[in-house]
Amino acid sequence: MEIFKYLFWILVSYLFIxxxxxxxxxxxxxxxxxxxxxxxxxxxxxxxxxxxVAYHTPILNxxxxxxxxxxxxxxxxxxxxxxxxxxxxxxxxxxxxxFVYCLMVLFTAPLATGVLFNAANLTGIWSNS
Numbered sequence: 411m412e413i414f415k416y417l418f419w420i421l422v423s424y425l426f427i428x429x430x431x432x433x434x435x436x437x438x439x440x441x442x443x444x445x446x447x448x449x450x451x452x453x454x455x456x457x458x459x460x461x462x463v464a465y466h467t468p469i470l471n472x473x474x475x476x477x478x479x480x481x482x483x484x485x486x487x488x489x490x491x492x493x494x495x496x497x498x499x500x501x502x503x504x505x506x507x508x509f510v511y512c513l514m515v516l517f518t519a520p521l522a523t524g525v526l527f528n529a530a531n532l533t534g535i536w537s538n539s
Contacts, residue, residue, distance in 0.1 A: 425450070453517075
C-alpha cells in the first residue's frame with residue numbers, strides 16, 4: 411500500500427496549507443467560522459486513519475474509524491446542504507462550480523477511502539493487534 415504513504419503526505423500538506431490560510435484570514439479580517447475548526451479536526455483525525463493504513467500501524471480502534479467515516483459522510487452532506495454554501499455557489503459560473511466540486515471530491519474521497527480501508531481492516535492492520 412505504498413500509494414497511501416504518498417496520499418498521507420499530500421493530505422497532511424494540504425491540511426497544513428488550509429490551516430495557514432484560515433489563520434491568515436482570522437488575523438487579517440477577523441473572519442472565522444466554528445465549522446472550519448470542526449471540519450479541520452475531522453480531516454486531521456482522518457489523516458491519522460490514512461497514516462495507520464499507510465504505515466500499517468493500528469491507531470485507536472476499529473470502532474473509532476467507523477465513527478470517523480460516518481462523520482466524514484455526515485459533514486460532507488451537511489456542508490453541501492448548507493445555505494451559506496448554496497448562496498456562494500449560486501454566484502459561480504458552471505466552470506467555477508465544477509472546479510469547486512472537484513476540489514471537494516479530491517480532498518474528501520482519499521480521506522474517506524483511507525479511513526474505510528482502516529475501519530474495514532482491508533490491509534490487515536487489526537489482525538496483528
